[in-house]
């Protein structure tokens with residue numbers, strides 16, 4: 120074990136994935152970006168093991184990262200654009216379904232020639248991110264001779280209130296134009312099953328976070344101690360030569376900005392009163408330090424300075440017994456923004 124390590128409790132993680140998959144309706148696993156910290160190939164292999172019919176990717180180039188690990192079809196979530204040469208190429212790929220969110224794009228993709236591109240048409244929701252209004256959706260059907268229409272896609276805000284009502288309203292509007300599968304995002308599985316029941320068409324629920332990261336206690340991140348130094352109060356350390364607030368230790372931890380650490384704003388003292396107290400007690404926060412994601416001897420410890428690219432300097436007060444070089448300590452990372460150095464599956 121070295122660097123920033125993600126340890127997957129594989130039997131329990133897979134049990135969670137199986138449970139989510141079985142709760143339906145047609146779960147479409149999403150593998151995009153950093154692969155939710157787990158990596159795109161791993162997610163694609165799991166989707167294959169789960170027997171998923173489709174795998175959703177974020178952008179056209181990601182199809183190449185997952186293609187050899189998943190044997191069925193891919194759906195690209197980011198709307199298709201004619202300027203994107205990879206998107207244009209993948210429109211000719213019989214295994215790829217493109218998302219169309221504007222009439223101008225539909226006209227281009229319908230006229231590419233060389234087969235009928237597979238498309239889903241995106242319905243504009245209250246997200247106001249991508250999608251077509253009711254009038255344009257009607258026009259989609261006029262192009263059916265030139266494209267294979269695979270359904271309607273509806274991407275809802277994450278907010279709970281009014282979400283199901285909006286889903287049902289937009290779905291009904293679209294289904295009045297044409298009965299076809301509904302590709303949904305951010306409904307609960309219960310809501311998606313209900314929508315399938317109420318509309319009578321197949322509902323395909325795209326899921327990323329709640330699928331891959333929905334059982335957080337099966338995913339543990341740790342970092343190794345790569346060096347250790349004793350420091351005195353007032354001694355200057357690091358790139359910034361900051362004075363240490365008291366006697367203690369500098370623990371050099373694996374993990375830094377290239378792993379996605381330290382991207383969040385440091386937690387500041389909340390109220391002026393709380394700030395006054397931390398100044399009065401000479402806390403590290405008052406000394407301008409920020410809380411790190413590393414837990415050493417049962418507590419989150421303070422960064423001695425902002426994280427470096429692949430390591431971080433953490434301050435440990437004198438009274439705490441320091442870990443040894445080579446030890447692994449828990450580190451809290453947000454897996455949707457993290458890049459780990461190593462992933463281990465336990466059995």
Ligand SMILES: *Cc1c(COP(=O)(O)O)cnc(C)c1O
Pocket residue numbers: 149151196197274303304305325326327328329
């Ligand atoms: C990323 C994405 C998802 C998956 O989002 P999670 O919150 O990770 O489940 C679903 N639908 C669309 C359109 C997306 O872009």
